Amino acid sequence: MQNHLSRRRFFAFAAATAVLPALPAVAAPIAYRLDAARSSVGFGVQLGNDELVGTMPVRAADLNLDFNDVARSSVAVTLDAAQTKMGVFFATDAVRSADLLDVSRHPTIAFRSRSVRPGPTPAEAVVTGDVTIKGVTRPVTLNTLLTQERSTVGQDNPPITLNLKGSVNRLDFGLTAFQQFVGPRVTLDIRARIQRA
Numbered sequence: 001m002q003n004h005l006s007r008r009r010f011f012a013f014a015a016a017t018a019v020l021p022a023l024p025a026v027a028a029p030i031a032y033r034l035d036a037a038r039s040s041v042g043f044g045v046q047l048g049n050d051e052l053v054g055t056m057p058v059r060a061a062d063l064n065l066d067f068n069d070v071a072r073s074s075v076a077v078t079l080d081a082a083q084t085k086m087g088v089f090f091a092t093d094a095v096r097s098a099d100l101l102d103v104s105r106h107p108t109i110a111f112r113s114r115s116v117r118p119g120p121t122p123a124e125a126v127v128t129g130d131v132t133i134k135g136v137t138r139p140v141t142l143n144t145l146l147t148q149e150r151s152t153v154g155q156d157n158p159p160i161t162l163n164l165k166g167s168v169n170r171l172d173f174g175l176t177a178f179q180q181f182v183g184p185r186v187t188l189d190i191r192a193r194i195q196r197a
Contacts (some may be wrong), residue, residue: 002157004084006092009196028066028072028091029065029066029073030065031064031159031196032061032065032162032195032196032197033197034058034060035193035194035195036057036153038189039058039194040055040056040057040058040194041055041057041188042188043056043184043186043187045182045183045186045187047183048181048187052091053086053087054060055084056072056083056086056109057083058077058078058079058080059078059079059108060077060078060082061078061189061192062076063075063079063162067122070125070174071115071117073100073113075111075127075129075144075164076110076111076112076113077164079108079190080108080110081096082107087143092157094168094178096173097196100170100175100178101134101175102134103136109132110131110132111130111132114129115128116128119143123127123135125143125145126141126144127141127142127143127144128160128162131168133173134173136172140166142165142188143161143164145162145182146160146162147160147161148160159194159195159197160193162190162192163190163191163193164189165186165187165190166187168186170184
């Protein structure tokens with residue numbers, strides 16, 4: 001089970017893992033590595049009155065987090081669109097096809113942050129950046145939350161989960177097929193399991 005990092009627990013966790021250096025003047029972003037096997041992105045679209053959901057793996061991530069000055073943090077994530085899976089096989093084939101993601105020509109989806117600003121708690125941030133889908137790049141804003149498994153609290157260098165949520169309009173990326181069945185809004189739920197490099 002995961003818990004949101006409360007203000008006290010967050011700073012205790014940060015101090016225990018040397019995320020908050022003693023001298024803010026020499027603070028620097030800290031590199032984190034991705035646990036790809038425990039990271040993925042979930043997404044959903046409206047199919048009539050129902051939501052059709054799918055997943056795709058996170059292929060790579062370049063994460064530099066500065067808990068002392070969030071604005072100095074940066075996030076870049078590459079998703080493996082070619083491994084997209086939907087709840088039903090025909091939907092998987094349709095999403096991967098040239099009509100939509102065209103994964104034979106565009107096997108990945110990329111997100112790169114341009115700015116990071118603090119959220120309402122120390123464990124939250126708002127990340128603005130660019131997402132590239134099928135060769136088209138558009139701006140997107142993602143709400144970000146750091147969580148930590150209760151069983152790892154107090155450990156040296158414990159793994160944490162970076163959760164980014166937002167949405168895009170698929171029509172903005174030229175994904176115009178099946179509009180009579182599927183809505184334009186795609187919700188995103190990226191979960192990146194990370195640990196200090």
